Amino acid sequence: EAQVTQNPRYLITVTGKKLTVTCSQNMNHEYMSWYRQDPGLGLRQIYYSMNVEVTDKGDVPEGYKVSRKEKRNFPLILESPSPNQTSLYFCASSLQGFGNQPQHFGDGTRLSIL
Amino acid sequence: GIQVEQSPPDLILQEGANSTLRCNFSDSVNNLQWFHQNPWGQLINLFYIPSGTKQNGRLSATTVATERYSLLYISSSQTTDSGVYFCAVVAWESSGDKLTFGTGTRLAVRP
Numbered sequence: 001e002a003q004v005t006q007n008p009r010y011l012i013t014v015t016g017k018k019l020t021v022t023c024s025q026n027m028n029h030e031y032m033s034w035y036r037q038d039p040g041l042g043l044r045q046i047y048y049s050m051n052v053e054v055t056d057k058g059d060v061p062e063g064y065k066v067s068r069k070e071k072r073n074f075p076l077i078l079e080s081p082s083p084n085q086t087s088l089y090f091c092a093s094s095l096q097g098f099g100n101q102p103q104h105f106g107d108g109t110r111l112s113i114l
Numbered sequence: 115g116i117q118v119e120q121s122p123p124d125l126i127l128q129e130g131a132n133s134t135l136r137c138n139f140s141d142s143v144n145n146l147q148w149f150h151q152n153p154w155g156q157l158i159n160l161f162y163i164p165s166g167t168k169q170n171g172r173l174s175a176t177t178v179a180t181e182r183y184s185l186l187y188i189s190s191s192q193t194t195d196s197g198v199y200f201c202a203v204v205a206w207e208s209s210g211d212k213l214t215f216g217t218g219t220r221l222a223v224r225p
Contacts, residue, residue, distance in 0.1 A: 090157060102145075103159075105149075108155045108156060108157070110155070
């Protein structure tokens with residue numbers, strides 16, 4: 001089954017404790033991205049990747065890191081999480097960029113930073 | 115950047131009623147998608163519709179790109195239609211294509 005898989009689905013942690021949210025897709029998509037969703041603000045892009053070893057900042061990259069060592073994986077790293085990073089996070093992928101391709105989303109990861 | 119506005123922000127329907135959700139965008143777009151976010155937070159792809167009209171069961175969508183809007187029609191609504199509906203548009207910017215979401219329409223369907 002074609003899908004985007006995120007882990008964990010839920011995480012409660014404390015300020016300053018490094019964490020990684022994994023994202024994996026099995027559709028051989030080149031384009032992957034991370035979003036955060038906050039009440040009243042919709043979804044905002046954090047980082048995106050056009051292909052392996054190619055990443056770029058989205059609208060709200062501060063406090064986050066990403067890497068794209070393999071085509072299928074695009075982990076989101078919070079080196080020193082803070083309470084303002086409490087949010088619902090989504091990973092997405094598409095075959096080749098956004099232009100004429102639908103986006104496929106994972107099921108989301110709820111992060112709570114205390 | 116492009117602005118995406120959805121209306122209404124909130125909508126309450128009685129089961130069986132019809133509704134129309136609107137998405138306006140401020141500039142030319144390369145494509146547009148409609149999503150349904152269910153009560154568990156999952157984003158479900160409804161339509162990929164840069165222009166024209168598509169139908170899928172009780173749902174249909176129309177995008178008029180030249181007038182910068184899209185409509186999502188829900189007919190004979192069911193309680194399982196409850197959740198938040200987002201439109202997302204792709205517009206070209208100097209840094210490349212960018213996907214921008216609207217802030218959503220929250221729909222509650224009462225039995």
